[in-house]
Amino acid sequence: MARRAARTADNEGFHRVAGRNSGTAVTRIRGKDENGKPAVFSPDDVIFDLLADSHGQLRSISFPTAPDDRAQNAAWMSRVGERIDREFSHYWPATKVATKKQTWVRDPTAQPVPGADVAGTKSCILVITHANPDVFAVAVRTADPPSSPGEIAYPARTIFLGGAEYGRLLAAKKSVLDDVAATPDSPVRMVSCGAGAPEGDAAESAAESMQANGVLREVQAGTDMVFPERDDAGSSVFGVAGRGDSDGNVEPALRIFPAPPRGDTS
Numbered sequence: 001m002a003r004r005a006a007r008t009a010d011n012e013g014f015h016r017v018a019g020r021n022s023g024t025a026v027t028r029i030r031g032k033d034e035n036g037k038p039a040v041f042s043p044d045d046v047i048f049d050l051l052a053d054s055h056g057q058l059r060s061i062s063f064p065t066a067p068d069d070r071a072q073n074a075a076w077m078s079r080v081g082e083r084i085d086r087e088f089s090h091y092w093p094a095t096k097v098a099t100k101k102q103t104w105v106r107d108p109t110a111q112p113v114p115g116a117d118v119a120g121t122k123s124c125i126l127v128i129t130h131a132n133p134d135v136f137a138v139a140v141r142t143a144d145p146p147s148s149p150g151e152i153a154y155p156a157r158t159i160f161l162g163g164a165e166y167g168r169l170l171a172a173k174k175s176v177l178d179d180v181a182a183t184p185d186s187p188v189r190m191v192s193c194g195a196g197a198p199e200g201d202a203a204e205s206a207a208e209s210m211q212a213n214g215v216l217r218e219v220q221a222g223t224d225m226v227f228p229e230r231d232d233a234g235s236s237v238f239g240v241a242g243r244g245d246s247d248g249n250v251e252p253a254l255r256i257f258p259a260p261p262r263g264d265t266s
Contacts, residue, residue, distance in 0.1 A: 046141070054080055061127050081236070092107060125181055125189065131194060140157055142156060166206045166209070216260055218256065223251065223253055226239065
């Protein structure tokens, strides 16, 4: 994901670091480590945080892997309001004249999130994970957690999951997703770079796997780099790098994977 440097290093907004909340019969997840070696582990050993929005309501599950992820994700979530559910912003590449370096500029005209006006779909569940068009990254605990607050963080290693396995992980955390959902139909918004890109199948496979394992929710995913940023007023916004086709037309920035009808996971 792309984001600005952390503005705070405190832990405001944290409600959980890791948990044992398996919601389905998923007991083993399969991925690969940074060297490409197979890794098999329990979903209970994946490190995650539950994060609250600007109203103090839980509405996000975050899978931190980088050193600054916990502080940055919590700081961004603490400024998230209802606007996130209704709109997103395109970010466009630009070059600074003085330095000749490329940067990203938020389009001043926000775009509506498809289907945001449908009853029951407000307050999307924000699932924050580093990703690319093919895989998601999670941190897996390799030793028991510390026995008291303030002790050194327990060892973990980064594991890369294909979309189907990531979907199974989220299905194993179904009770957690339900806890942070405002309604039974609240969609899952993947705050993950490129997960919905047409070059890969990360988000599509994850959505299919989630739904096949009992998480009957719509899934939204950005087609390029995502920007959990703040606007000039300090409120959190959700952005996606703009994409254009060969004719110069702007392509959809979000892919939507609808929820199957209740009682149908086929």
